[in-house]
Amino acid sequence: xxxxxxxxxxxxxxxxxxxxxxxxxxxxxxxxxxxxxxxxxxxxxxxxxxxxxxxxxxxxxxxxxxxxxxxxxxxxxxxxxxxxxxxxxxxxxxxxxxxxxxxxxxxxxxxxxxxxxxxxxxxxxxxxxxxxxxxxxxxxxxxxxxxxxxxxxxxxxxxxxxxxxxxxxxxxxxxxxxxxxxxxxxxxxxxxxxxxxxxxxxxxxxxxxxxxxxxxxxxxxxxxxxxxxxxxxxxxxxxxxxxxxxxxxxxxxxxxxxxxxxxxxxxxxxxxxxxxxxxxxxxxxxxxxxxxxxxxxxxxxxxxxxxxxxxxxxxxxxxxxxxxxxxxxxxxxxxxxxxxxx
Amino acid sequence: xxxxxxxxxxxxxxxxxxxxxxxxxxxxxxxxxxxxxxxxxxxxxxxxxxxxxxxxxxxxxxxxxxxxxxxxxxxxxxxxxxxxxxxxxxxxxxxxxxxxxxxxxxxxxxxxxxxxxxxxxxxxxxxxxxxxxxxxxxxxxxxxxxxxxxxxxxxxxxxxxxxxxxxxxxxxxxxxxxxxxxxxxxxxxxxxxxxxxxxxxxxxxxxxxxxxxxxxxxxxxxxxxxxxxxxxxxxxxxxxxxxxxxxxxxxxxxxxxxxxxxxxxxxxxxxxxxxxxxxxxxxxxxxxxxxxxxxxxxxxxxxxxxxxxxxxxxxxxxxxxxxxxxxxxxxxxxxxxxxx
Ligand SMILES: Nc1ncnc2c1ncn2[C@@H]1O[C@H](COP(=O)(O)OP(=O)(O)O)[C@@H](O)[C@H]1O
Ligand SMILES: [Zn+2]
Numbered sequence: 001x002x003x004x005x006x007x008x009x010x011x012x013x014x015x016x017x018x019x020x021x022x023x024x025x026x027x028x029x030x031x032x033x034x035x036x037x038x039x040x041x042x043x044x045x046x047x048x049x050x051x052x053x054x055x056x057x058x059x060x061x062x063x064x065x066x067x068x069x070x071x072x073x074x075x076x077x078x079x080x081x082x083x084x085x086x087x088x089x090x091x092x093x094x095x096x097x098x099x100x101x102x103x104x105x106x107x108x109x110x111x112x113x114x115x116x117x118x119x120x121x122x123x124x125x126x127x128x129x130x131x132x133x134x135x136x137x138x139x140x141x142x143x144x145x146x147x148x149x150x151x152x153x154x155x156x157x158x159x160x161x162x163x164x165x166x167x168x169x170x171x172x173x174x175x176x177x178x179x180x181x182x183x184x185x186x187x188x189x190x191x192x193x194x195x196x197x198x199x200x201x202x203x204x205x206x207x208x209x210x211x212x213x214x215x216x217x218x219x220x221x222x223x224x225x226x227x228x229x230x231x232x233x234x235x236x237x238x239x240x241x242x243x244x245x246x247x248x249x250x251x252x253x254x255x256x257x258x259x260x261x262x263x264x265x266x267x268x269x270x271x272x273x274x275x276x277x278x279x280x281x282x283x284x285x286x287x288x289x290x291x292x293x294x295x296x297x298x299x300x301x302x303x304x305x306x307x308x309x310x311x312x313x314x315x316x317x318x319x320x321x322x323x324x325x326x327x328x329x330x331x332x333x334x335x336x337x338x339x340x341x342x
Numbered sequence: 343x344x345x346x347x348x349x350x351x352x353x354x355x356x357x358x359x360x361x362x363x364x365x366x367x368x369x370x371x372x373x374x375x376x377x378x379x380x381x382x383x384x385x386x387x388x389x390x391x392x393x394x395x396x397x398x399x400x401x402x403x404x405x406x407x408x409x410x411x412x413x414x415x416x417x418x419x420x421x422x423x424x425x426x427x428x429x430x431x432x433x434x435x436x437x438x439x440x441x442x443x444x445x446x447x448x449x450x451x452x453x454x455x456x457x458x459x460x461x462x463x464x465x466x467x468x469x470x471x472x473x474x475x476x477x478x479x480x481x482x483x484x485x486x487x488x489x490x491x492x493x494x495x496x497x498x499x500x501x502x503x504x505x506x507x508x509x510x511x512x513x514x515x516x517x518x519x520x521x522x523x524x525x526x527x528x529x530x531x532x533x534x535x536x537x538x539x540x541x542x543x544x545x546x547x548x549x550x551x552x553x554x555x556x557x558x559x560x561x562x563x564x565x566x567x568x569x570x571x572x573x574x575x576x577x578x579x580x581x582x583x584x585x586x587x588x589x590x591x592x593x594x595x596x597x598x599x600x601x602x603x604x605x606x607x608x609x610x611x612x613x614x615x616x617x618x619x620x621x622x623x624x625x626x627x628x629x630x631x632x633x634x635x636x637x638x639x640x641x642x643x644x645x646x647x648x649x650x651x652x653x654x655x656x657x658x659x660x661x662x663x664x665x666x667x668x669x670x671x672x673x674x675x676x677x678x679x680x681x682x
Contacts, residue, residue, distance in 0.1 A: 018491065018493070021493050021494060021513060022488075022493065022671060024513070024514065024515075025484075025488065025493060025513075025514070025515050026668065026671060026672050026673075026676065027515075027676070028514060028515020029478055029480050029484075029515055029668065029672075030478065030672065030676045030679065030680065031515070032480075032515060033477075033478050033479060033680055034679060034680075036463045036464055036467060036479070037467070037679075037680075037681075039464075253609050253613070256605070256606065256609040257609045257610055260606050260609065260610070281599070281602055281603075281606075282602065282606055283602070337519075337610070
């Protein structure tokens, strides 16, 4: 099981072409260093590659034809209308060394070639009405914060051209299944549920975690899921059946990718202010609000009211803007990656 | 090509706990990443050197202002002393590798933790100025992948002291989204082991250095091969304690975060290649020496479709050797652009 990997062993499946792959990697390393030398901002290398346009357009025609065949394989087949943008573009970028090598992985066609795929986003501010969620002794409530964050996020998404719907507009109580139904009815491309955490284990603890739907044996996640599931409106039997039907679905991969993207931005942004905040990572747990949604869906616990420091920051407009901006960037980055086909 | 006669190419792995160098002349050296300056005049007299590096520094730490400059894989922002310490380590390694007195041009490829690369790249270039003629800085896991030619559809897990770096190789120079850095690594295992031992044996006295030694000697996950019994003082008397379960628990704490991160990165791999990546997970870094680590990760992956995990043969030099390969493979024209 743990056999050693030798130095310079011939692990690559393609003997001679290995050199071309190496050239590609080396020029990537050189380019990355040049950027530092020239004091250019660190970018994503592959986005900067030029596309050979004639090839790209030839490929585009073929892609349009193959769209319906490929879409289900990518896990998007269940959704409303598969758009060409969801496809993996097997057109090669103008990378000289590896330009026409069928064994090297394809580079993506830039996003601009395709229409936007993630268009409709449903935001779900956690709790509401008589269900306050968590709250501090000073009266700051989760339901108020999540709604405010959702509004700030909606404004940003709207500005970037997304169609945004909130599951609740005001301080109203809404069953979890209602929230999911709304997202399904709108044929949303993404569902993002916003919550604020509470850690029992000490006021000093501060952390961010993002969940997607899936099984878990982490007792913490189970406890959290059951707390967030209180208002579900589902019968227990329904729940079991629902869970079984979704765990195996491909949607999980997309949700995980979305969760990872959001988590990363949140952590990075919050740590600019408070380096000590814990990255509690991307996790899966059986949150019911995620169960019944038909699109990639996540639940982000963006902060925690149990920490005095977080509670103080959460009362500030600047901090809420920061969280909303990070959520926005996470969603944005995810939809870009989808546009690229990943 | 004619210039290559006086050209020395070096690969350097700049690590949190150890740094290593491998050169085109076949030299290999490793040094603990500790740097210490005498605290006062008295210390200076005793030490008789302006600065100590590696084990020497560790052994004399009571007389020194001791720095381990890449504590969490990062050079601390604005810490002049840590920057100076990095400079000392690199200078020391290059000094060991150079052939004294000879006029040579030095081309260096330096591998650093992914997080350092993200945050401190400019700083590192400045530190190296004057030490080498040209310089390429890469992330440590990329260097490892390059060195063992695991270039495509592979995942490198570089288990170090301050950080564990994950890097998935997709046939391109890894971008930020191909890499992840966890602070669950050797140091966090040490901390946990210390806590567990202290809880179970309140009277035992030990230091974090002892704990690290126990882990390095006995670290395992899964089934123990025998009892882990170590000796430590209790009320001034040497006492034997059984820490089998504590060692297992501490090392085991890596499995869940490692698995989660593997999956996280896998999710961003194109579906048709995920299977191949899952079967090409390669452990590097000295943390890979925890017995049973590859097997336990395979077990965790088994529930998720299966996978194969192996470990590099020589975790001490895998990074430096990879850097050297990069240095030797890069064209002269590339190197010309990389003036330090
Ligand atoms: N035999 C071993 N078993 C388990 N851990 C080990 C062993 N040898 C070293 N380590 C641990 O590996 C870590 C250092 O790994 P290394 O690859 O040198 O890291 P870095 O690149 O951060 O310097 C330390 O935490 C050290 O205690
Ligand atoms: Zn909540």
